[in-house]
Every structure is written in C-alpha cells, then in structure tokens.
Amino acid sequence: MKMFARAALAAAMLAAVPLAVAQPAAAQGTVKFGALYPFSGTLALLGDESFRGFELAVEERNAAGGLNGQKIEFIKGDAVDPNQAVGEARRLTSVDKVSAIFGTYSSSLSLAATQVTELANVPYFELGAISDPITERGFKYVFRTNATARDFANRMVDSIIEAIAPALNAKPGDLKIGIIHEDSLYGQTVSGYQKSRAKEKGLNVVEVLPYSAKSVDLTPVILRLKSAGADVVLQTSYQNDTVLFFRQMKDQGYKPKAVMGAGGGYSTRDTMQAVGAENMEGALDVDFTQYNTNPKAAPGITEFAAKYKAKYGIEPRSGHSLANYMGAKVFFDAIASAKSTDADKVRAAVLAVDIPVGQTATGWGAKFSEQGQNTRAVPFLMQWQGGNLVTVFPVDAAVAKMKTGIGAN
Amino acid sequence: MDVLIQLVLNGILLGSMYAIISVGLTLIFGIVRVVNFAHGEFLMVGMYAAYLLAAKFGLHPYAAAVPIVILLFAIGAAVQRFLIQPLLGAEEHIQIFATVGLSTALVNLALLVFGADLYSIPPSAAQGTVMVGGFSLVKGQLVMFVCALALVAGLHLFMQSTALGRAIRATAQNRTAALLMGVKVDQIYVIAFGIGAACVGLASALVMPLYPVTPTIGTYFVLTAFVVVVLGGMRSMYGAFFGAMIIGLVDSLSGYYIAPDLKEVVYFAIFLAILIFKPTGLFGLGRGTE
Numbered sequence: 174m175k176m177f178a179r180a181a182l183a184a185a186m187l188a189a190v191p192l193a194v195a196q197p198a199a200a201q202g203t204v205k206f207g208a209l210y211p212f213s214g215t216l217a218l219l220g221d222e223s224f225r226g227f228e229l230a231v232e233e234r235n236a237a238g239g240l241n242g243q244k245i246e247f248i249k250g251d252a253v254d255p256n257q258a259v260g261e262a263r264r265l266t267s268v269d270k271v272s273a274i275f276g277t278y279s280s281s282l283s284l285a286a287t288q289v290t291e292l293a294n295v296p297y298f299e300l301g302a303i304s305d306p307i308t309e310r311g312f313k314y315v316f317r318t319n320a321t322a323r324d325f326a327n328r329m330v331d332s333i334i335e336a337i338a339p340a341l342n343a344k345p346g347d348l349k350i351g352i353i354h355e356d357s358l359y360g361q362t363v364s365g366y367q368k369s370r371a372k373e374k375g376l377n378v379v380e381v382l383p384y385s386a387k388s389v390d391l392t393p394v395i396l397r398l399k400s401a402g403a404d405v406v407l408q409t410s411y412q413n414d415t416v417l418f419f420r421q422m423k424d425q426g427y428k429p430k431a432v433m434g435a436g437g438g439y440s441t442r443d444t445m446q447a448v449g450a451e452n453m454e455g456a457l458d459v460d461f462t463q464y465n466t467n468p469k470a471a472p473g474i475t476e477f478a479a480k481y482k483a484k485y486g487i488e489p490r491s492g493h494s495l496a497n498y499m500g501a502k503v504f505f506d507a508i509a510s511a512k513s514t515d516a517d518k519v520r521a522a523v524l525a526v527d528i529p530v531g532q533t534a535t536g537w538g539a540k541f542s543e544q545g546q547n548t549r550a551v552p553f554l555m556q557w558q559g560g561n562l563v564t565v566f567p568v569d570a571a572v573a574k575m576k577t578g579i580g581a582n
Numbered sequence: 583m584d585v586l587i588q589l590v591l592n593g594i595l596l597g598s599m600y601a602i603i604s605v606g607l608t609l610i611f612g613i614v615r616v617v618n619f620a621h622g623e624f625l626m627v628g629m630y631a632a633y634l635l636a637a638k639f640g641l642h643p644y645a646a647a648v649p650i651v652i653l654l655f656a657i658g659a660a661v662q663r664f665l666i667q668p669l670l671g672a673e674e675h676i677q678i679f680a681t682v683g684l685s686t687a688l689v690n691l692a693l694l695v696f697g698a699d700l701y702s703i704p705p706s707a708a709q710g711t712v713m714v715g716g717f718s719l720v721k722g723q724l725v726m727f728v729c730a731l732a733l734v735a736g737l738h739l740f741m742q743s744t745a746l747g748r749a750i751r752a753t754a755q756n757r758t759a760a761l762l763m764g765v766k767v768d769q770i771y772v773i774a775f776g777i778g779a780a781c782v783g784l785a786s787a788l789v790m791p792l793y794p795v796t797p798t799i800g801t802y803f804v805l806t807a808f809v810v811v812v813l814g815g816m817r818s819m820y821g822a823f824f825g826a827m828i829i830g831l832v833d834s835l836s837g838y839y840i841a842p843d844l845k846e847v848v849y850f851a852i853f854l855a856i857l858i859f860k861p862t863g864l865f866g867l868g869r870g871t872e
Binding site: 217356383384385389416424 | 835
C-alpha cells in the first residue's frame, strides 16, 4: 500500500512537473531508466530484493550529483512472467522512452524482455539472471555484470580440485563424485556444464541423477549415491528439494565428505532453518557474493549492508541486492564516461570498462566481452557454519576456514 | 538385498502417506461424485493451519490435528454447500471448473498472505528415525502408517454401523432411491464433502513435521493422489489404500532401479494401462454400480 502510494505520488509529480516548471526542469535534465523486475507473483521476493540493490545505487549516485549533472529517475516495470516482461519492456521503451533498462533477476524474463529492447536499440543491463544464452545471442546492446550458470558450474567443479581434495588429503581423481539436480531448465543447464567441466578435468563422476523438484521422496536418489559410495555430491536445487535431501540424507545415515549446492535452495536462511543449523553444518554453496565476505576482497560490502539496513530497516535478505547494486554502479560509471545515452556510445563505453577483480562491492571485476558478458565475475565458495553462510574460498575473500563433512557430529 | 528391503520399507511408508491423502479424495468422488481438484490446496490450507498453531501457540501438529480436522470439515462442508450445490443441476464439467477455480484461488490467496517462502515447524521427534534390524524408519512416517490403517478402519466402522453411514452409502449407491427413502441427500453431500476434507486435514497435520509448506505444496501430492484413486477403483476406500501402497512401492523401487526422474513415467504408465485394460480400477466394483 505504501509502495503504491509512493508510486502514485511519483506519477502525480511526473505529470505535474512539465506543466509547472517545464523549462527549468528540462534544462537541468533528468535521465530516465527503466527498472524491470518481478514485483508481484511467485518471483516477487527475490525480484524485489534485486530491485533494492538497484534503488540504492540510484540514490547513492543522485546524492553524488547524478550522471554528468543529470538526476537519475527510474520507472518501474512489473514483469511477472515472460509475456508481461515483453509488454512492460515495450511500454518502457516506447511510451516512457527510457534511455536504458536495468533488471531482471529471472532468466526467462530477461530472455524475453531483451528481444524487445534490442529491436528498439535501447541498452539492457542485466544484473542478476544467470542463464548463459542471454549474452550468447549476438545482441549488441545487452550487457551483463553477473556470473552465468557456466561460471557457477565451473566454480563448483574447480572447488573440488582446489579446495575439497586438499582438505581431505586426497587426489582429485580419486574422489567419487555424484551429480544430482532437479530436472527443469535450471538443473539441466548447470549440471550439463558440471558434467563437461568434470570430464575436462579428469574427475571421476560415479552418478548423475536428475529428479523432479516436486518429488516427495528422494530416498532412492540417496540410496543410489550411498551404493555408489559418492564422496562429494553436487546438487542443483530449489528450496523444497534441498530441505528434503538433507532430511532424508540424515534418515538414511548417508554422510558424504562434502555436499555442494549451486545457489538456489542452498543460499536461503529458510532452507537452513527448515533443515536445522546442525544438519546444514558444512554444506558448501556457490552463489553470488553474500555478506559474510572479507571486505578487503570486496570493498564497499560493509557500507552497502549498512545503507540497506538504514533504508529498509532489515538486514539484506540475500546477495541479489548486492549483485544488482554492484552492476548498476558499473553501468552508471560507463554511461557517465560515454557522456551520452546514445546506444552505440554506451556500448563503446561499456566495452572500455576495465576494473580488476577485488575492487567492487561483490569482489568481482568488470571487463566485458564483445557479447556483453562480464568475464571477471567469479562466484565465491561459501559454507554453512553455525547457522551462517560464510565465504571460505578463494582465500583472500574468506572469513572462515573451510571444513569437511556434513552435519555436526 | 539390504537396499531392496530398505526400499520396500520406504515404499510402504510412502504409500501410507499417499493413502492418508487419497482417502478423502476417494470419499468425495465416490459419494458426492465431484472430482475435487482443490484437494491438494485443502492439504496446503491444513498445513498452514498446522504451521500457525505451532508458531503462535507452540502446539505440536499431532495435537493440532483435532482443530485442523474440524476446520477442514467446515471448509469442505462450506465448499459443498455454497460452491458445488448450486451447480449440481449443471453439467459435470462445470463442477470440475469450479474446483479448479477454487484451487487457483487458494494458491494465490496463500501467496498473498504468506508469500512464496517456505515455512516449517521446529524440528521434532517425528523427524527422527528408529532402527529396526539395520533398516532406518522415519518415526513420522510410522505414525502415518498407523493413522492410515486406523482411518480406514474407523471409516469402515462408521459407514457400516451408524445410521448416518448407512445413509451416506445409500446416497452413493443410488441418489434417487435414497431420496425416495427419505434421506436428505443435499445434507448428506455436505457432510460427505466435509468428511473428505477432514481426512485431508488429518493428513496435513501428519505431513507437516516432515515437509515444509509453500503455496504450491498441494501440487506435489495431488497428482499422485489422483492416480491412487483411479488405481483403487474410483470409489473404493480400501482400493485407494492398496492403490496407495502400490504407488508407494513403485515410486521407491523404480526411483532406485530405473532412475529418479523416470519414476513418474513408470507409475503413469501403470495408470494408463489400468485405464485401458481395467477402467474400473484394480479394486473396482465393475461397471453399472451406479
């Protein structure tokens, strides 16, 4: 309701400004962006969390004088599903005539909306969706700061070699690896990259088991892993199936040496609470940067969390806001250096961005490929320890030492 | 061999969960002759009720079963009285649309009130396991097994030896004849729908300790429940019970020996085979039992 009132007020002001003080306002100038996120529906929680990061970046920029002296003004678009994402992208580009759109959290929404903006020659800045094809379609004006599904999968497999095997004093090739995943697009994609990376690195994958995320019983999956003697389990999952897997793993007395998730269900506090902190202890997770990260490797992360709390009154609900904040800042800087919102000039400026790893609030660097993909976005390895998700790898971003095993013994 | 026995035990316990969820659906279908597509959402409502009672009053779901069963009876009766009854004269598919609509409305209502997050109750003893001869059995599932047996036995007694039970059976067998014998058929329908919903209320209290609740949790269970009902011969409570056991075993064994993502394929193949070769179900009474 409050949100609606605020939006209505903003709309009223927008309508009133050109009438009352049209000339001075236009002379001073504002730059209009679209903020396209799922604000309602099932994706709303993390959609809104993502938007908050963008909103904080805008406020910070405006407080510091805006973009080349112009205030940033944004118009929200509510993308509940791919159809509506297309509709809202059309409205933002043709009716509201925004200079660029920022979004989107969900990959299917981003894939749909970018079709519209590309045809309209409006830059689209993706700050949170991980599906690889978003920046693999040869689009000129689609740019993405965050890591992709392939980056996630590679980091998971590489962590076995670089972090888990040394901790176990084992040769990576000797460890038996089980890959399990829910069987929708998300699980299929990430596990596909995991399989090819594991093969490339010569690891021994003993089981690959897809299952429906709506399963009410994962005991067969667990018994298969147990029979195969899997030491390390990689899981790509949502919340419900993560909870079920951990509960039933305990029921069946299966104790692998390490279990690692690809974000999703592994990152949320709800999952940890449903599983129980003592059962979740030691679960590894590759995801966007979370808040228990060494600020030396992610300068600005502590300040961001403080600003977030001051504005919204609660701790950040996930790393999505941070990723969106970091991405928005990178693109604001690029647009500022382009000194124009012309799409081709913005593209040239984005491709010229060169930030080394470890100098943004997420700890990522920024350097964009011809396809618009950030090649310096590295997801970190995190671990549940004492009911908190802490960064454990790479070492300079870590705040705790990684341990092996699952569940408090 | 050990794995096989563990899988069979799990299958039976899983089957008892499917049974306790499906019994209500069978009752509603067998007596009121309405395919209740909102059955999964009744389960969801019951689970949120169990969650709230646990979170606000610290009530263990097993203790909360009593108020939840009463609540679900009231909801079921109200749905029959105010949604289905006005449509009884209409064609059958209109009633199906009504329950599908109700299901969508309830899911979105839950989204509005609780959001897409999952809620679970604090871990309790029900999540623990007991070891029997080297095989682990989840306590909460054992409770479900006992309750499923008790529920079917209790309903059997109720149907066979009370006046109301006889009236319900009479209505199920022949609505017109029952009406002529002075049975208040409309009232019987309201009560029967209420009992069916109350059964799923009991199920939700038993499921809550083992599964966290989300607005879409109903869809996790309801498709299986429909398979169980058809397998059991549509209206037979006992058929549904054994149908559920079969599905539980198929689920458990095919998940291990074939592939976890193909277990639905296996039991839907069985489902189709039964529809083709024995449309009245494994335990059906044959055609013409109207």
